[in-house]
Amino acid sequence: MTGQSSAPVRPLIRIQRVRKSFGDNLVLRDVSLNVAPGEVVVIAGRSGSGKSTLLRCINNLETIDAGSIYTGDELIGYRQLGGKLVPMREAEVARQRQELGMVFQQFNLFPHLSVLDNITAAPIHVRGEARSSAEAYGRELLSRVGLPEKAHAYPKQLSGGQQQRVAIARALAMRPRAMLFDEPTSALDPEMISEVLDVMIDLSRQGMTMIVVTHEMGFARAAADRVILMHQGEIVENAPPEEFFTAPKSEATKQFLSKILP
Amino acid sequence: MTWSWPDFLEYLVSPYMMRGAWTTVWLSVVSMVIGISLGFVAALMKMSHNRVVSGIAGFYIWLWRGTPLLVQLVIIYAGLPQLGIRLGVIESAILGLAVNEGAYFAEIMRSGITAVDKGQHDAARALGMTYRKMMQIVILPQATRVIVPPLGNQFLGMLKTSSLASVISMEELLRSAQQLAQIEFRVLEVYFVAAIYYLAMTTAWGFVQRRIESHYDRPFDGRDSAAAAAQRTVDPAATEVISR
Numbered sequence: 162m163t164g165q166s167s168a169p170v171r172p173l174i175r176i177q178r179v180r181k182s183f184g185d186n187l188v189l190r191d192v193s194l195n196v197a198p199g200e201v202v203v204i205a206g207r208s209g210s211g212k213s214t215l216l217r218c219i220n221n222l223e224t225i226d227a228g229s230i231y232t233g234d235e236l237i238g239y240r241q242l243g244g245k246l247v248p249m250r251e252a253e254v255a256r257q258r259q260e261l262g263m264v265f266q267q268f269n270l271f272p273h274l275s276v277l278d279n280i281t282a283a284p285i286h287v288r289g290e291a292r293s294s295a296e297a298y299g300r301e302l303l304s305r306v307g308l309p310e311k312a313h314a315y316p317k318q319l320s321g322g323q324q325q326r327v328a329i330a331r332a333l334a335m336r337p338r339a340m341l342f343d344e345p346t347s348a349l350d351p352e353m354i355s356e357v358l359d360v361m362i363d364l365s366r367q368g369m370t371m372i373v374v375t376h377e378m379g380f381a382r383a384a385a386d387r388v389i390l391m392h393q394g395e396i397v398e399n400a401p402p403e404e405f406f407t408a409p410k411s412e413a414t415k416q417f418l419s420k421i422l423p
Numbered sequence: 424m425t426w427s428w429p430d431f432l433e434y435l436v437s438p439y440m441m442r443g444a445w446t447t448v449w450l451s452v453v454s455m456v457i458g459i460s461l462g463f464v465a466a467l468m469k470m471s472h473n474r475v476v477s478g479i480a481g482f483y484i485w486l487w488r489g490t491p492l493l494v495q496l497v498i499i500y501a502g503l504p505q506l507g508i509r510l511g512v513i514e515s516a517i518l519g520l521a522v523n524e525g526a527y528f529a530e531i532m533r534s535g536i537t538a539v540d541k542g543q544h545d546a547a548r549a550l551g552m553t554y555r556k557m558m559q560i561v562i563l564p565q566a567t568r569v570i571v572p573p574l575g576n577q578f579l580g581m582l583k584t585s586s587l588a589s590v591i592s593m594e595e596l597l598r599s600a601q602q603l604a605q606i607e608f609r610v611l612e613v614y615f616v617a618a619i620y621y622l623a624m625t626t627a628w629g630f631v632q633r634r635i636e637s638h639y640d641r642p643f644d645g646r647d648s649a650a651a652a653a654q655r656t657v658d659p660a661a662t663e664v665i666s667r
């Protein structure tokens with residue numbers, strides 16, 4: 162969203178004191194984060210610091226142990242029932258997930274479906290859209306990610322960069338309110354990274370709300386409104402890119418930057 | 424009494440033996456279809472997060488895989504009447520074979536589903552699919568490729584295993600042979616013919632199985648199956664029938 166006024170904007174994603182552990186391993190320690198509509202937030206941090214878990218919690222692919230997550234006014238995963246919070250039914254959870262698009266490190270395209278079928282599967286079978294309109298929009302998205310000629314190819318026939326661009330198109334086909342990217346370029350050969358980042362930068366210019374876990378600091382400089390550093394399950398830095406790179410406050414960020422920047 | 428060619432040839436074209444063979448075929452098909460349905464449900468139940476549900480499926484699989492089919496058939500046909508449950512020969516045979524098959528197929532199905540990459544679940548869920556949609560659209564079509572070869576072998580096994588139903592007097596191929604043998608005592612000729620019938624059925628199935636497998640053996644790249652089949656050098660299905 163461009164032209165934000167000085168009036169406080171209602172966050173599109175609100176994460177409040179979220180705690181999550183796997184067994185004894187406390188992975189998220191009371192994490193709080195607001196993301197405004199149209200904002201692009203980059204999350205960096207060492208492997209194992211809880212970045213993927215945070216993204217997965219936002220989309221309810223993992224359940225949280227404490228705290229709450231909202232998209233818009235809607236509480237993720239729970240509903241009020243007689244003054245108490247109870248876990249949602251499967252169909253409601255599935256409906257909420259439609260609001261958020263997700264892109265994975267390993268692409269996770271459906272190997273048995275053509276590129277176009279990958280993109281239209283959810284619009285047709287989940288949202289009940291007509292095949293013709295789903296395919297028309299699917300082709301439009303394929304053009305947007307620069308692969309208009311690959312509609313009938315299969316994932317195995319594409320390069321990693323092309324697969325990831327299809328995965329982005331597939332997520333966009335559900336017309337999500339925000340996009341979550343989990344290290345979208347980490348599994349790619351170096352020469353393919355920029356073709357994916359370019360698509361993401363485009364998307365951010367069109368006003369898409371994005372949370373991007375990545376170590377591509379070039380992308381953070383070019384597209385991020387804020388950069389966050391996660392360290393041992395906590396957000397230890399949360400600042401605009403200039404400040405993040407030039408005047409980091411936390412020791413963990415300084416260490417991170419000294420490793421990642423030449 | 425030596426080998427008699429005329430008797431052998433007579434048995435070979437005997438309508439009685441042919442009827443028995445036909446019974447073997449339909450008994451196997453019907454039992455297989457019911458068994459697959461049962462096994463499908465049992466596999467999904469076994470993978471449920473609900474302990475009771477998965478416990479029930481686990482118990483079924485454990486019990487039926489851990490006891491001989493012969494014992495199961497006799498219990499169903501001869502034992503259950505003691506509890507007032509009287510099933511006819513055909514019902515007993517189908518029930519015994521199908522429930523037994525279901526226990527084996529459940530494990531095949533489960534391994535097929537678990538063979539699908541975990542990331543496929545994540546992607547399907549993230550797109551807003553319910554468990555049912557995810558299974559239908561994403562997981563089962565991929566699991567099918569893993570399931571088809573062992574499933575073909577199960578049917579091959581079923582054609583032969585169905586002969587056990589002869590002990591509860593089901594008139595399938597083996598039972599037909601037994602009865603002919605009792606009339607004329609041409610034991611060797613009769614059972615030789617039965618063996619040939621079985622071999623004909625399993626060999627015919629081997630061809631069908633090979634075609635089905637080559638269809639599912641395609642890489643996920645949209646090429647036609649002929650190209651994929653031509654790429655393959657050794658065909659495991661072809662040697663399967665001979666090796667059993």
Ligand SMILES: Nc1ncnc2c1ncn2[C@@H]1O[C@H](COP(=O)(O)OP(=O)(O)O)[C@@H](O)[C@H]1O
Nearest residue numbers: 183186188206207208209210211212213214215
């Ligand atoms: N499904 C899981 N089961 C158990 N432990 C997990 C699971 N997922 C992640 N973890 C653990 O949680 C911690 C954070 O993991 P993750 O969120 O993947 O970190 P990051 O994405 O920052 O590398 C790690 O210690 C990891 O081993």
Ligand SMILES: [Mg+2]
Nearest residue numbers: 212213214344
């Ligand atoms: Mg991660």
